[in-house]
Amino acid sequence: MAEGVWSVADITARARELIERGFDLIWVRGEVSGFKSYHSGHWYFSLRDKSAQVRCVMFRSDNQRVTVKPQDGVEVFVRAKPTVWDERGEFRLTARQLLATDAEGLWQIELEKAKAALERDGLLDPSRRRPIPSYATRIAVVTSIDGAALRDIVTVMGRRWPLAELLVVPARVQGDGADQDLCRALELVNRIEDVDLVVVGRGGGSREDLWVFNSEVVARAVAAVRVPIISAVGHETDVSLTDLVADLRSPTPSAAGEAAVPDKVAVEDALRGLARRLGASASARISWGSEKIERTSDRLSAAVNSLVGSGTAKLTTLAASLGALSPLRVLQRGFSVARDGTGQVLKRVSDFQLGSKVNVTVLDGTVETKVTGLPE
Amino acid sequence: MTDRLSFRADLERLEEIVRLLEGDDFDLDDALELFEEGVKKLKSARKLLKQSELKIKHLMEAADGTLNAEDMDI
Numbered sequence: 001m002a003e004g005v006w007s008v009a010d011i012t013a014r015a016r017e018l019i020e021r022g023f024d025l026i027w028v029r030g031e032v033s034g035f036k037s038y039h040s041g042h043w044y045f046s047l048r049d050k051s052a053q054v055r056c057v058m059f060r061s062d063n064q065r066v067t068v069k070p071q072d073g074v075e076v077f078v079r080a081k082p083t084v085w086d087e088r089g090e091f092r093l094t095a096r097q098l099l100a101t102d103a104e105g106l107w108q109i110e111l112e113k114a115k116a117a118l119e120r121d122g123l124l125d126p127s128r129r130r131p132i133p134s135y136a137t138r139i140a141v142v143t144s145i146d147g148a149a150l151r152d153i154v155t156v157m158g159r160r161w162p163l164a165e166l167l168v169v170p171a172r173v174q175g176d177g178a179d180q181d182l183c184r185a186l187e188l189v190n191r192i193e194d195v196d197l198v199v200v201g202r203g204g205g206s207r208e209d210l211w212v213f214n215s216e217v218v219a220r221a222v223a224a225v226r227v228p229i230i231s232a233v234g235h236e237t238d239v240s241l242t243d244l245v246a247d248l249r250s251p252t253p254s255a256a257g258e259a260a261v262p263d264k265v266a267v268e269d270a271l272r273g274l275a276r277r278l279g280a281s282a283s284a285r286i287s288w289g290s291e292k293i294e295r296t297s298d299r300l301s302a303a304v305n306s307l308v309g310s311g312t313a314k315l316t317t318l319a320a321s322l323g324a325l326s327p328l329r330v331l332q333r334g335f336s337v338a339r340d341g342t343g344q345v346l347k348r349v350s351d352f353q354l355g356s357k358v359n360v361t362v363l364d365g366t367v368e369t370k371v372t373g374l375p376e
Numbered sequence: 377m378t379d380r381l382s383f384r385a386d387l388e389r390l391e392e393i394v395r396l397l398e399g400d401d402f403d404l405d406d407a408l409e410l411f412e413e414g415v416k417k418l419k420s421a422r423k424l425l426k427q428s429e430l431k432i433k434h435l436m437e438a439a440d441g442t443l444n445a446e447d448m449d450i
Contacts, residue, residue, distance in 0.1 A: 135384040145434070154450045158430040163380050165431040167445060188437060194381060264425055267387075271422055274394055278414045281397035282407075 009086065016084035019091070023082045027109055028093060029101060030054075030078070032070045045070070047078060047093070055092040056080065066098050075101045077109055107211065114216035114241060123223045129247045130228045136196035136261055138165050142185045145170040148203040149234070149253035156257030164261055167192060173202035178212040186221040198225050199256045200242065201232030213240035222246055232256035337361045349375055383424060390417045 006014075030047030037043050041060030046053045056078060058066075070076055077100075080093035099108050118124050139157070143149045150168060157164050171185035172178045182200070189198050200222060202210070212218060213233045219241040222229055231246035232253045243249035250256035338346040339359045346352055352371050360367045393414040397407060433445040 133384070135387065137380045137383060140435070151450055154430065154432060162428040162430045163383055163424060165380060165433065167433050167435045168448065169435045188435065188443065191443060192435065268422070268425060271387075271418060271425075274390055275418055277394045277398065278390075278411065278418065281394060282411045 008089070012084055012086045012089050016086060019082050019084055025079055025081050025096060028054075028078050028080055029075065031073060031075050033072050035070060035072050037069065043069075043095075045072075047076075055085075055090055056095050057085075057092060058095040058098065062096050063098070070098060077101055079109075079112065107214075111214050111241065114214070114219065115244070117216060118219055118223075118241065118245060123220070123245050128223075128245075132228050132230065132248055132259060133196045134262060135163075135267075136161075137163055138167065138192075138195050138197075139260060140167045140169055140189045140192060140195050140198045142169045142171055142182065142189060142198065142200040143202055143253070144173045147173065149173075149201055149232070152203070152252070152254040153199060153232075153257045156254050157261055160258070160263045161261035162264065167195070174205065174209045174212060179215040179218050182212065182215075182218045183221040186218075186225055190224070190226050195227050197260055198227060198229040199232055199253070199260055200229060200246070201250070201253050201256060202234060203253060204234030207238075210235060210238075210240060213242045216241070218242060219245045230256045230260060380424070380428065383421065386417050386421055390414055390421065393417070 028047060030049050030053075033046045033048055033053070035043065035045040041063070043056075043058040043063050045056050045058075047056055048054075058078075076098055078093065078095045079097035079099075080095045082091070082093055084090065085092050097112065115124070122128070141150065141153055143153075145168065154166065157166065169185040169188050171181040173182070186198075186200065189195065202213075204210075210233055213231070222231065222242045223245040228247040230248045230250055231240070231242040232250040232255065233240045233243065234252050239249065248259060250259050337360070338352075339361070340346055340351070341357055341359075344351075346358065352358065352374060354371050354374055356371050358369045358371055360369050393410050397410055397414070432448050432450055434448040435443060435445050437443055
C-alpha cells in the first residue's frame, strides 16, 4: 500500500471512532420514514425533518420495551448513540429508546434524564435500601392533609398497630409548587426526633397528578431522609422515581400502612409464645432447684446420721466407763458394802461401834449383821 | 414500665430473657430475678397493646423554625 493512502476499512473505522467518541447518548427528534421490522426483530428506519435525514437501527433487545410500533410520518423522540456502519460506510443512529413527542413524551424524557442523574450519583443502588423497622412506633407521614391517602393510612395503622404515633407533615402532592412543598416537608422530617419510619405518597390519580413523584428534586429529598422511608404513590403498574430511591415501594397508601407496622394480632401471638417459653423455662428451673434441694437434704441427713452415729459410739464408751464405776460391778468382783442403820456407808474401823447393827450389801441382797468385835 | 417508644427494646429484652432462661449455667437467684423481669415486661407489653389508641399529630413549623405537633382528628 502506498504511503499516505488509507484503506476503506481504515477510514470508516476511524470515522466511527471519531463519531462515537464525540457523542454520548443523545435525544433526537424527527419524523419516522421507511420503517421496517425484520424477522430478526430489529427495526430499521430513518428520522427526517425538513432539511436532513439519518438512518436508524433499533435492536430487538431495545425495541422490546417500546409499547407501540412507530409508523411512518409519526414524530418521535429517539434516545440514540451516533455511529458509523462500516459495511455500508453509513452514518447512523443506534436507537435505545423511542417515545412519542406529545406532552407525555416530553415528560418521559425529563424522567429519563432525572433517572440517569440519580443513577450516576448511586441513589438507585439497591444496596442503599435499609430494612423497615419491625416495631415502628413514631411514624412521619408526608402527604396532603385532606387526601384519601392519609385517611387510608390512619385506618390501616389504627387497626394493625395502635401503638403507633403518626406525625403528619402536610405537603401538596400535585400542581405547581408541589415539588417544593414535598422537599420542605421531607427536610422537616429529618428534624423530628426519634422517628422510626417515614411514609411519603398520595392516592391514585392521573399520570399528570402523580407526576411530582417523578421530580428529580423530590427523589433526592426522599433519598436524603435519614431513616427508612416508604414511597406509596397510588399506581399499581407504573413506578415513580421516589419508588426507586425509597427503601420500600408500596403500590398504595393502604399497602404502605400494612408494610410499615406489624399486626397487633401477630404480636400478641408472639407474646403468648414468649410467655409459654418463659413459663416452661421457669418450671424447668424450679424442678432443677428442687432436685438441688433434695440433694442438699440427702447430704444433710447423712451428716446428721453420722453425727448421731458418732454420738452413739461415744455414749457407749461413756456407758462402759460408767458401768465400770458402778458399785454393782465392785460387788461383782466380791466386795461388799457396809452401812449403818441410817444408810451411812461404813468405810473405816472407827465408823463401827461394838454391838451395833450393820447392813452388809452383797451382789444379790443385804444381810443384817451385828458387830461382835473390833480390832484393838 | 413499657411505653410506646420502648416497646421494641422491651420486646427484644423479653426475647433475650427467655433465651437466657432456656440456656443453663447460672444461679437460681439470677434465674428468679430474670423470670420476674420477664413477667413484668410481658404484662406491660400486653397491657400496652390492649390499651393503646393510634395517636395522630399535625406537625407544623413556626415562623422561628421551631416544630410544633398538635393532636388532630381524621
